[in-house]
Amino acid sequence: MFWFTLRRLVSVVAMVFLITATTFALFYASPIDPARYTCGKNCTPTILEGNRKALGYDKPVLVQYTNFIGGLFVGRDFPDNDELKAQHPEQIVHCPAPCLGYSPSQHRTINEMVGEAWPISLSIALGAFILWMVVGVGGGIVAALNKGKWQDRTIVGSALVGFSLPTFFVGLVLLTFPAIKWGLVPIPNYVPFGTSPVKWAQNLILPWITLAFFFAASYVRLTRAYMIETMSEDYIRTANAKGVAKWAVIFRHGLRAVLTPIVTAAGLDLGGLLGGAIITESVFSMHGLGYLAVHSVTTMDLPTIVALVMIVSTFIVLANMVVDIAYGFIDPRVKLS
Amino acid sequence: MQRTKIVAVLATTMGLALAVSACGSNTTPSASTSAAGPASAGGTLSILMGTATEHWDPQRVYVGVNIEAGNRLFSRTLTTFGPVAKDGDAATLVADAATDTGTVSADGKEWKFTIKDGVKWEDGKAVTCEDFKYGVSRTFAVDVITGGPNYAIQFLDIPKNKDGSSAYAGPYKKTGQDLYDKAVTCSGTTITFKMAKPTGDFNSAATMTAFGAFRADKDQGDKSNYAIFSDGPYKLEGTWTANKGGTFVRNDQWDPKTDTIRKALPDKITWDESLTQETEYERLIAGQGEDANAITFDQAPVTALANVEGGAPGRNTIVASPYTRYLTLNYKSKVMSNIKAREALALATDRSAYVAAAGGDTVVKATNSLINPGLPAFPNTPLLAGDKGDPAKAKEALTASGLTMPVKINVTYRKNDTNDKVFSGLKTGWDAAGFETNLIGIPADQYYGTLQSPDSATKYDVSWAGWGADYPSASTVIPQLLDSRSQISSGGPGQDYGYFDNADFNAAIDKTMAITDATAREKAWGELDTQVVTKDFAIVPLINDQFVFVRGANVEGAVVNNTFTGYYDLANVSVKH
Numbered sequence: 010m011f012w013f014t015l016r017r018l019v020s021v022v023a024m025v026f027l028i029t030a031t032t033f034a035l036f037y038a039s040p041i042d043p044a045r046y047t048c049g050k051n052c053t054p055t056i057l058e059g060n061r062k063a064l065g066y067d068k069p070v071l072v073q074y075t076n077f078i079g080g081l082f083v084g085r086d087f088p089d090n091d092e093l094k095a096q097h098p099e100q101i102v103h104c105p106a107p108c109l110g111y112s113p114s115q116h117r118t119i120n121e122m123v124g125e126a127w128p129i130s131l132s133i134a135l136g137a138f139i140l141w142m143v144v145g146v147g148g149g150i151v152a153a154l155n156k157g158k159w160q161d162r163t164i165v166g167s168a169l170v171g172f173s174l175p176t177f178f179v180g181l182v183l184l185t186f187p188a189i190k191w192g193l194v195p196i197p198n199y200v201p202f203g204t205s206p207v208k209w210a211q212n213l214i215l216p217w218i219t220l221a222f223f224f225a226a227s228y229v230r231l232t233r234a235y236m237i238e239t240m241s242e243d244y245i246r247t248a249n250a251k252g253v254a255k256w257a258v259i260f261r262h263g264l265r266a267v268l269t270p271i272v273t274a275a276g277l278d279l280g281g282l283l284g285g286a287i288i289t290e291s292v293f294s295m296h297g298l299g300y301l302a303v304h305s306v307t308t309m310d311l312p313t314i315v316a317l318v319m320i321v322s323t324f325i326v327l328a329n330m331v332v333d334i335a336y337g338f339i340d341p342r343v344k345l346s
Numbered sequence: 347m348q349r350t351k352i353v354a355v356l357a358t359t360m361g362l363a364l365a366v367s368a369c370g371s372n373t374t375p376s377a378s379t380s381a382a383g384p385a386s387a388g389g390t391l392s393i394l395m396g397t398a399t400e401h402w403d404p405q406r407v408y409v410g411v412n413i414e415a416g417n418r419l420f421s422r423t424l425t426t427f428g429p430v431a432k433d434g435d436a437a438t439l440v441a442d443a444a445t446d447t448g449t450v451s452a453d454g455k456e457w458k459f460t461i462k463d464g465v466k467w468e469d470g471k472a473v474t475c476e477d478f479k480y481g482v483s484r485t486f487a488v489d490v491i492t493g494g495p496n497y498a499i500q501f502l503d504i505p506k507n508k509d510g511s512s513a514y515a516g517p518y519k520k521t522g523q524d525l526y527d528k529a530v531t532c533s534g535t536t537i538t539f540k541m542a543k544p545t546g547d548f549n550s551a552a553t554m555t556a557f558g559a560f561r562a563d564k565d566q567g568d569k570s571n572y573a574i575f576s577d578g579p580y581k582l583e584g585t586w587t588a589n590k591g592g593t594f595v596r597n598d599q600w601d602p603k604t605d606t607i608r609k610a611l612p613d614k615i616t617w618d619e620s621l622t623q624e625t626e627y628e629r630l631i632a633g634q635g636e637d638a639n640a641i642t643f644d645q646a647p648v649t650a651l652a653n654v655e656g657g658a659p660g661r662n663t664i665v666a667s668p669y670t671r672y673l674t675l676n677y678k679s680k681v682m683s684n685i686k687a688r689e690a691l692a693l694a695t696d697r698s699a700y701v702a703a704a705g706g707d708t709v710v711k712a713t714n715s716l717i718n719p720g721l722p723a724f725p726n727t728p729l730l731a732g733d734k735g736d737p738a739k740a741k742e743a744l745t746a747s748g749l750t751m752p753v754k755i756n757v758t759y760r761k762n763d764t765n766d767k768v769f770s771g772l773k774t775g776w777d778a779a780g781f782e783t784n785l786i787g788i789p790a791d792q793y794y795g796t797l798q799s800p801d802s803a804t805k806y807d808v809s810w811a812g813w814g815a816d817y818p819s820a821s822t823v824i825p826q827l828l829d830s831r832s833q834i835s836s837g838g839p840g841q842d843y844g845y846f847d848n849a850d851f852n853a854a855i856d857k858t859m860a861i862t863d864a865t866a867r868e869k870a871w872g873e874l875d876t877q878v879v880t881k882d883f884a885i886v887p888l889i890n891d892q893f894v895f896v897r898g899a900n901v902e903g904a905v906v907n908n909t910f911t912g913y914y915d916l917a918n919v920s921v922k923h
Contacts, residue, residue: 042795047492052798054837055510056496059488088568093490097518100490100567113492114400115588116571125587184625189632196629198620294621296589304398304589 010337017330021323026078028322032315033074043309047113063088064113066311077315080108087111087118109319110312112305119316122301126285129199130297133289134282136213137220138275145225146271149232150259156237164229171226180219180292188215197293216293220286224278231274235267242266268339273332280328284321385903389921391612392640392898394630396623396647398589403571404555405484406494410668410814410911411643416555417442418608418916419594419615420576424448424459424478424537424552427818427910428607429917433665436722437818437909439550439864442607443473443559443577447549454544454860455503459552461535466599468576473559475532480517481560482539483526487516490567495556495816500832501548502529503540510835518567544860546867547819553910554817576600579610591617611903611920623647630896631657638898639921643913646894654896663895663904666711668814668912670718673886674844679807681755682844686747688883691755691808694740694779695886698733699771704764710889716813716823717875718890720908722864723820725872727879727887740779752782758797759810761787769810798838809843810888818909819864820871825855828878828885846884851877 044061045052061067065076065088076085084106086094094101102118104111109119152164187193197215200208239245240263248258285299294300298317305313393415401407404421417426424444427437441447444459451457465473484491485498488511504525505513514522531538541548551557564575572586579602580594594615602610621629627650629637646654654662675682675691682688697712704710713719714727731739744753755776759765766787773783786806788796796802797809816822825832830847833840854874861867878884893912897904900922907915 040792040795045795053496053510053832053840054835056488057837059511060492063489063492088490090489093518093567097567100518100565100569102569113568116568117588181624185628189628189634192634196625291622292625294625296620300589 010334014330014334017333021326021330024326025319025323029077029315029319030074032318033070033077036311036314037070041309043311046309065089077110077312080104080106080110082106084108085111109316112310112313114305114308114310115313119313122313123298123316123320126296126298126301128201129295130283130285130290130299132199132202132209132213133216133220133286133295133297134279136210136217137224137282137286138279140217140221141225141228142275144221145228146232148225148229150236150264152229152233153236153240154259161233165233168226168229171222172230174222176219176223176286176288177292179222180216180289183215183219184292197295199295216286216289216295219289219292220282228271228274232267232271235270236263239263239266265339269336272335272339276328276332276335277325280325281321283324283328284317385609385611385918385920386922387611387920388613389900389923390614390616390636390639391901391919391921392636393591393615393617394621394626394637394640394642395591395617395619396621396626396642396644398619399572399586399591401493401571402574402586403491403494404481404558404560405491406571407555408494408816411913413555414907414911414913415643415916417553417558418578419580420574420578420582420597421555421558422465422473422577422605423555423558424461425549426553426607427907429915430905430907430909433663433906434908435905437907439553440607442553442605443478448552450546450548450862454546454862455541457539457541457545457548457552459537459549461537462604463535464601464604465577466601467561468581468597468599470599471561473577475535475537477559477561478537478557479530479532480562480565481558482530482556483514483517484560484565485516485556486512486514486526487518487567490516490518495554497551497554497816498556501539501541501543501545501551502526503542504529517562517565543856544862545821546858546860546862547821547864550817550819550821550864579605579608580615589620591619593617608917609903609920611918615916624650627653627896630661630898633658633661633898638900639923640898641901641904641914641919642895642897644895646896650896651894654894658896661897661899663893663897663906663914665893665895665906665908665912666718666720667891667893668718668720668908669812670713670716670814670890671810671812671888672716673888674809674811674842674846675884675886676804676807676809676843677845677847677884678803680804681749681753682807684747684749685883686743687749687753690740690744690747690779691776691781692740692879692883692886693731693743694735694737694775694781695888696733696735696772696775697729697888699775700768700888701733703767703771704889704891710891713887713890714879715872715875716827716879716885716887717820717872718815718823720912721815721818721820721823721868723823723868723871723875725876727876730880735775735779737775737778744780751780752777753780754782754784755807756784756786756805757808757810758786758788758806760790760793762790765810797843798840800836800838803839803845811841811843813841814912820868820875821859824871824874824878825859828874829855844884846878846882848882851882 044057044064044066048057048060085104085108087102104118111118148164152161155161188196194214195212197212200212202209245262248262285297285302287299287303290297290299302317399412407413407416417423422443425439425447426442428440430437439447443461443465445462448457448459461475482498485494499512507513514526529540574582576597579597579600581597583593583595586592623644624647626642627646631653675688677683701707701710701712712733714729715725717723759769769785773785776783827841828846829852830842831852833842839845858867858870902920902922903918904914
């Protein structure tokens with residue numbers, strides 16, 4: 010187990026560096042000049058060049074990438090201008106390790122921005138995750154145990170509706186009616202959990218429902234399909250014949266076998282969501298990592314884009330690793346080596 | 347007003363077009379309703395925004411919304427434009443932190459302003475001449491103070507390096523500080539600006555916060571971007587958070603006796619820019635709870651347009667935007683270097699097709715002037731051949747050009763659904779006149795960068811563009827778009843996308859810039875506009891589009907000041923409570 014985890018961690022690090030290098034390369038292959046985004050309307054070639062220098066985009070891409078990687082380990086100063094550092098140290102922003110960079114368009118370190126955005130994305134993802142797992146897996150079990158009955162048809166039909174409605178539509182409907190028009194819940198505005206757990210939940214309930222509505226649908230179908238298959242296995246029939254309690258048959262013997270594919274899907278979905286739910290965050294004006302990503306792309310904010318790509322890809326590859334490790338606990342047939 | 351704003355305006359125009367085509371004329375917002383009314387002091391005004399503020403640093407602000415809001419709330423300038431009584435009224439240039447609108451020397455090359463007594467920073471210290479001098483100097487630090495207007499670099503009598511940059515590098519490096527100290531001097535409370543050339547409307551340029559004061563001891567370079575230090579009626583409570591906003595409260599050091607412009611009626615102003623424009627307009631139209639006290643500077647997005655009139659009756663404003671869309675004809679192209687070909691294209695341009703494709707004349711108006719109707723210089727040049735164009739007459743001109751028919755032209759535009767339709771309509775008129783038009787749509791992110799690349803110099807015969815004045819003078823239109831000396835270089839055409847390079851025209855620009863009488867100067871700009879459109883055929887103006895805003899029911903005094911940026915003017919806004 011230890012060596013397996015270590016090997017996977019090394020591959021996670023390698024993969025993340027590869028992804029950041031590719032992002033840098035792709036960004037520079039694009040015909041868009043990020044310096045133009047800071048140059049104002051009366052942009053002359055001379056001022057454009059000055060802006061490019063101020064942002065550090067005049068340096069070779071390899072130097073920029075090396076500086077970025079170096080900052081992760083030793084921190085950085087912005088702007089990296091020795092003359093300015095000597096004459097006007099008050100203008101220098103120090104970004105301690107692990108420094109993700111400095112956003113010239115938001116005039117802050119990316120660590121600060123991610124520090125603000127991450128709790129929002131985490132809150133949205135975890136709440137929605139719990140909701141969709143309870144509703145999705147629970148609904149799937151109920152549907153499987155009532156195969157062909159009205160409960161099954163109702164749950165599967167609802168799942169189909171949930172799956173077919175796009176997130177932005179569900180989000181807009183929930184925002185417009187319960188929040189804006191009827192005032193049943195507050196218009197979502199993130200309140201940190203530490204400030205008020207109740208307000209935190211009240212303001213997140215609509216994003217949770219929006220995401221859960223979409224994700225729960227696929228978990229209903231997934232759980233139902235595997236549960237029906239499992240419940241027809243010989244060992245389940247044997248357990249029933251031996252007089253094992255029904256709940257024990259369902260949860261201890263049936264559900265355990267179903268967990269492997271569910272955990273696989275859940276791990277990947279949660280990993281992706283931790284990096285930000287772009288549409289949901291945008292609809293509800295929640296400034297999580299997803300919103301930050303959209304804003305960075307539209308303003309060609311290279312340092313923020315690279316940092317976010319690194320963070321999101323780290324979540325996804327880590328989630329993969331956790332899922333692999335979890336197999337060893339869930340399924341006794343799997344040996345991690 | 348940066349190009350990002352132009353993108354927003356275009357999006358609005360597209361939205362209007364969609365709303366009109368989808369819903370018919372009955373659902374199209376068609377009336378402007380003023381919010382002028384009795385003023386109530388106190389309460390909290392809420393500003394809902396879906397557009398992030400890029401800069402609050404006075405020398406970096408270059409978006410109309412922030413020029414207007416910054417000036418009215420916390421950044422007093424030497425001069426400004428006063429508020430107006432109702433939408434569409436023309437505002438007048440008035441003194442702000444200065445005692446008057448400035449005095450100019452007989453040769454138009456020296457401007458003097460005297461700072462009023464009693465204008466103070468939020469910490470109680472007096473705003474001095476040196477603060478204004480220091481503020482203007484920051485524009486020259488182009489490697490730190492990025493994104494702002496560069497009029498100070500253009501106007502002031504400071505030599506340029508060979509590469510076109512200023513010999514003064516700003517207050518941080520101090521290279522060329524002596525040159526700046528000669529160009530801008532303080533004597534007591536009087537600041538003197540020496541111009542490189544006669545500049546008759548420098549006092550209008552001084553309305554921009556880029557010419558505002560900045561305290562040297564508060565300057566932290568880029569770190570000052572959102573660090574508001576007020577000399578106006580409001581100050582920032584706590585800090586400003588990018589993409590979220592902040593709260594403005596009263597600045598107790600502001601003395602209303604020194605200020606005849608700002609009524610500063612609300613006790614508090616909250617600025618929330620964490621929203622999407624769709625959410626913002628949903629809330630404004632619903633107008634529930636605190637949103638009844640809200641205004642916005644964002645134009646209505648596509649999803650809200652159909653609901654503006656029905657959902658917010660008496661709470662919407664539809665006014666002409668400060669922008670003009672036009673075609674620039676490329677003098678470096680083989681075809682368009684021929685004046686008869688340019689004339690033919692101008693004659694064949696079917697603006698009615700543009701208007702129809704963009705949503706009808708409620709949302710866009712055909713024009714034959716580069717200068718916007720909101721400016722005093724607007725010459726209202728008659729259309730050469732009506733709004734439909736005259737393909738037959740155009741064909742005669744094209745035949746006279748001696749070019750082989752059909753004449754192949756590459757026409758480029760910023761690609762989006764509306765422009766695809768617009769240019770398809772325009773192509774029909776041009777092709778009927780004997781052109782063989784090849785349309786090339788370029789993605790929005792790359793559009794202006796592509797036009798300004800030297801590699802594009804001969805690729806396109808005709809290009810679409812948009813422009814809005816920085817302050818209400820055509821001095822920020824004609825020279826910025828057509829003065830080849832300041833625009834064209836080895837690095838590209840600047841904003842002179844058609845490489846229009848005419849020594850006589852440049853001389854006329856200098857002559858006009860030197861006129862100190864505002865009426866005479868603006869008239870002269872109008873004449874240059876007409877010349878370039880009807881004699882040189884270098885520019886083919888197309889349309890002016892409209893701004894659509896919604897406000898809450900409790901908001902009073904919200905009037906769009908077309909002269910000063912074209913947004914709701916915060917000077918007189920109050921909240922009924």
